[in-house]
Amino acid sequence: MLEIKGLKASVEGKEILKGIDLKVEAGQVHAIMGPNGSGKSTLASVLAGRDKFEVTGGSVMFEGRDLLAMSVEQRACEGVFLGFQYPVEIPGVSMANFMKLAVNQKRKYNGQEPLSAAAFLKMMRSKSEVVEIDAALTSRSVNEGFSGGEKKRNEIFQMAMLEPKLSILDETDSGLDIDALRVVATGVTKLKRPDNATIVITHYQRLLDYIVPDFVHVLYKGRIIHTGTKELALELESRGYDWLIKDYDNE
Amino acid sequence: MSKMVRAALAAERRGLFVGSLASFAERYPEVAARTGSIVAAELAKSVKGDKFKSIPAFYNREWCECPDKERGLAVYVPEGVSAGEKITIHVGGVGTRADKYNCRNVIVVEECASAFIEVRYAGGLCECGRLAEVWLGRGASLETVTFFEGEESEAVIEGTTIVRCDEDADYRSTVAASGVKSFTDNTKVILAGRGARATVNGAAVGRGDCKIECNTIIEHASADTSSRQLFRAVAGDSSLVRFCGRIYVAPGADRIEAYQQNNNVLLSDRARAVAEPRLEIYADDVKCSHGSTVGQLSEEALFYMRQRGISEDEARKLLVDGFIGEVFGMMGDAVLAGRLADRMRL
Numbered sequence: 001m002l003e004i005k006g007l008k009a010s011v012e013g014k015e016i017l018k019g020i021d022l023k024v025e026a027g028q029v030h031a032i033m034g035p036n037g038s039g040k041s042t043l044a045s046v047l048a049g050r051d052k053f054e055v056t057g058g059s060v061m062f063e064g065r066d067l068l069a070m071s072v073e074q075r076a077c078e079g080v081f082l083g084f085q086y087p088v089e090i091p092g093v094s095m096a097n098f099m100k101l102a103v104n105q106k107r108k109y110n111g112q113e114p115l116s117a118a119a120f121l122k123m124m125r126s127k128s129e130v131v132e133i134d135a136a137l138t139s140r141s142v143n144e145g146f147s148g149g150e151k152k153r154n155e156i157f158q159m160a161m162l163e164p165k166l167s168i169l170d171e172t173d174s175g176l177d178i179d180a181l182r183v184v185a186t187g188v189t190k191l192k193r194p195d196n197a198t199i200v201i202t203h204y205q206r207l208l209d210y211i212v213p214d215f216v217h218v219l220y221k222g223r224i225i226h227t228g229t230k231e232l233a234l235e236l237e238s239r240g241y242d243w244l245i246k247d248y249d250n251e
Numbered sequence: 252m253s254k255m256v257r258a259a260l261a262a263e264r265r266g267l268f269v270g271s272l273a274s275f276a277e278r279y280p281e282v283a284a285r286t287g288s289i290v291a292a293e294l295a296k297s298v299k300g301d302k303f304k305s306i307p308a309f310y311n312r313e314w315c316e317c318p319d320k321e322r323g324l325a326v327y328v329p330e331g332v333s334a335g336e337k338i339t340i341h342v343g344g345v346g347t348r349a350d351k352y353n354c355r356n357v358i359v360v361e362e363c364a365s366a367f368i369e370v371r372y373a374g375g376l377c378e379c380g381r382l383a384e385v386w387l388g389r390g391a392s393l394e395t396v397t398f399f400e401g402e403e404s405e406a407v408i409e410g411t412t413i414v415r416c417d418e419d420a421d422y423r424s425t426v427a428a429s430g431v432k433s434f435t436d437n438t439k440v441i442l443a444g445r446g447a448r449a450t451v452n453g454a455a456v457g458r459g460d461c462k463i464e465c466n467t468i469i470e471h472a473s474a475d476t477s478s479r480q481l482f483r484a485v486a487g488d489s490s491l492v493r494f495c496g497r498i499y500v501a502p503g504a505d506r507i508e509a510y511q512q513n514n515n516v517l518l519s520d521r522a523r524a525v526a527e528p529r530l531e532i533y534a535d536d537v538k539c540s541h542g543s544t545v546g547q548l549s550e551e552a553l554f555y556m557r558q559r560g561i562s563e564d565e566a567r568k569l570l571v572d573g574f575i576g577e578v579f580g581m582m583g584d585a586v587l588a589g590r591l592a593d594r595m596r597l
Contacts, residue, residue: 048558076560088555092573092580101569102559109560141573158559 001026001063001197002166008057008222009046016042018222019058024166027194031208031233032201034219035241040201041085043219044170048082049075062166076102077109079165083155083172090142095154096124098142099161106162127160131187149180156187167191168199173207185210205237218244266332267366272323272357279327286357286384325357326368330388334366337584342381342410343373353380360420362388367395367583372408372431374401381410387420389444394583398427398591399434403458411437416476418444422451425582427591428463429456439468442476442507453482454578456571456595457490457522464493469509471500471534477508483578484515485571486522487597495527498541502533511541516548516574518567568597 002024009017016039024030032040046053047060049072060067067075090098103123104114115123128135131153143151152172159167169188173181188198188211200211208216208230216232217224218241226232226244236244268275276283328334343352360366372379387393399408408431414422428434440449455463469478484492498509515524526543548570556566575595579588 050554071563072554072557073560073562076558082558084555084558088549088551090549090552090555090570090573092575092577093569098556098559098561098569101565102556102561105562105565106560162559 002067003061004047004058005060006058007043007046007055007060009042009053009055011042011053015056016053016222017046020219020222020224022217022224024197024199026165026197028214029192029198029200029211031211031213031216031230032199032219032224033203033216033233033236035245036203038219039222040219041170044082044168044199044201047075047080047168048072073105074109076162076164077106081159081162081164081167083152083159083167083169085171085174087143087146087151087155089144089146091144093142095138095140095142099124099138099158102158103161123161128157130160130190131156132183133157148175149177152176152180152184153187156184156191160187160191163191164196166197166199168201170201171203172200173202173204181207182210205233208233220245265335267329267334268325268327269338270325272325272355275325275327275357282327282359283325283357286359286386323355323357326359326366328360328364328366328391330361330364332361332364334364337367337369337587340368340370341373342370343376343379351378351380352376354382356381356383358383358385358393360385360387360391360393362417363390364388365392368393369587370395370397370410372397372399372401372406372410374399374404376401376404376406376408378407379409381408383410383412385412385414385422387414387416387422387447389417390419391417392421392423394423394425396425396427396582396584396587396591397436398594399430401430403430404432406431407433409433409435409437412439414438414440414449416440416442416444416447416449418473419446420444420448422447422449423583424451425578425591426453426465427455427579427595428453428465429458429595431461432459433462433464435464435466437466439470440478441470441472442478443472445473445475447473447476449476449478450581451478451480452578452581453484453494454575454591454595455482455484455492456575456597457484457486457492458488458597460489462491462493465495467494467496469496469498469511471498471504471507471509471537473501474503474505474507474534476504478510480511480513481578481581482513483575484513484524485518485575485597486515486524487518489519489521491523491525493525493527494543495525495529496541497529497531498539500530500532500534500537500539504534505536507534508538510539513541513543514574515543515545516571517545518548518571571597 004020004022007017007020100120133153213230216228218226416422426436451467453465457463482494486492494513496511513526524545528541528543553566576592579592582588
């Protein structure tokens with residue numbers, strides 16, 4: 001589904017990603033871990049198409065097509081979803097209007113008719129149950145005045161609405177208490193299908209108690225320095241990153 | 252005139268008066284004299300630097316001497332009457348193509364009465380001046396909504412409204428400025444009686460090389476009065492939006508609250524926004540605040556929306572809608588609010 005080869009990216013002339021290689025197949029969950037400043041969020045932003053970052057090398061193929069050549073909205077319509085670490089507040093724009101436009105623009109892109117108001121409402125209701133989000137939130141402005149937990153649930157709610165092929169969740173667990181974390185993680189698990197894939201970017205192992213990854217990658221100084229299975233996350237939890245970093249720094 | 256006649260008949264049934272200034276003066280001479288005095292008094296104490304200096308020439312005449320009395324319209328809501336459904340004032344009508352069209356309105360809402368009035372500037376206008384005198388009696392309540400209803404045009408519109416609020420009266424106004432070459436709205440509210448409240452809001456969308464100007468003066472003449480203002484403007488192309496808002500708190504007008512907020516978004520590097528908040532406070536115990544911002548649409552929000560599959564163009568439109576829409580969200584009439592929001596859409 002996704003194939004990243006030698007991806008390099010920089011911001012304001014400073015190289016953050018120094019050659020990332022990653023392959024994600026349908027049905028898989030990949031976790032990307034690593035210390036602060038290793039480039040995890042940058043990788044997510046580059047895949048989503050944020051223009052602050054300049055891609056200086058490598059390639060990203062998504063379903064056999066050049067992802068880097070697509071606009072931000074094109075990537076989204078093709079099925080790439082980014083769960084934001086800091087979801088943006090949009091005053092005056094209701095969740096319902098926002099989601100309706102998003103869903104219908106995606107449908108239009110795929111040559112489908114827009115959803116009727118009734119069908120859309122029905123979809124909103126059924127999807128809001130997945131993430132146990134209060135239906136009242138959907139009549140409020142996007143993320144405005146939402147608590148930290150509500151914002152993250154709202155990200156998963158949008159993911160449920162848009163049914164992406166590839167979801168990249170950037171530190172979705174940060175700032176969540178244990179209950180919210182469970183709800184978010186359960187939502188992600190419920191949305192998992194054999195034909196979609198998830199990349200979970202996280203700092204802590206605890207999210208991976210709920211979302212069980214097929215692969216765990218350690219990102220350090222802009223490169224993936226180690227890849228393992230879910231046991232690696234447990235090992236990182238007990239031993240920290242130092243042993244990996246030390247090996248890497250000695251190389 | 253048939254519109255006016257129809258309106259007059261309908262009004263009569265609801266226990267209120269809607270008709271020409273001439274017939275109003277005939278029927279309610281005392282009320283007419285009282286309201287006429289608002290303008291006279293304002294002229295006498297016109298402060299230097301007031302935007303209200305520029306009020307069109309017809310301002311100086313007593314309104315009952317208006318050359319074309321039929322152009323003047325009076326709305327009178329007697330004591331205790333609730334006007335129910337909205338009253339529409341058409342400024343200029345279908346087929347109005349006069350080079351200059353001036354009109355005066357007198358609106359009186361007596362003690363404990365209430366009304367909702369929409370003021371529509373007609374599409375065919377070229378150059379238009381409107382002066383409205385509004386008197387709210389004790390405990391009266393009035394909401395007004397003012398907008399231009401035509402297609403994009405070269406019209407030049409200037410409207411001035413002077414409002415006097417007696418004790419516990421509640422005045423709420425929204426002006427939606429867009430679609431013309433030049434739109435100026437001047438609003439002065441005198442909170443004359445204790446407990447009087449005013450909410451004065453405006454939304455503007457500037458396109459092409461148009462100029463939109465909103466000037467307000469809120470005079471807290473009495474203690475325990477409160478006012479809120481929210482003006483939001485979006486300037487595209489090479490348009491100019493300007494807000495000049497003055498809050499004046501008279502000596503002894505203690506325990507008043509006055510808040511003013513003016514936010515502007517520039518959509519192009521040729522567009523301009525001017526914000527002039529002014530506070531003049533001569534009382535000691537007051538809560539006053541004002542804030543002005545001029546900025547661009549949030550890049551973060553645009554990226555967020557685009558990441559959900561919304562095209563950049565649509566995302567901009569939705570953001571502008573949301574920004575402007577907060578003004579309409581405060582209106583009492585949700586249907587009209589929705590229509591105005593549609594009209595203001597980029």
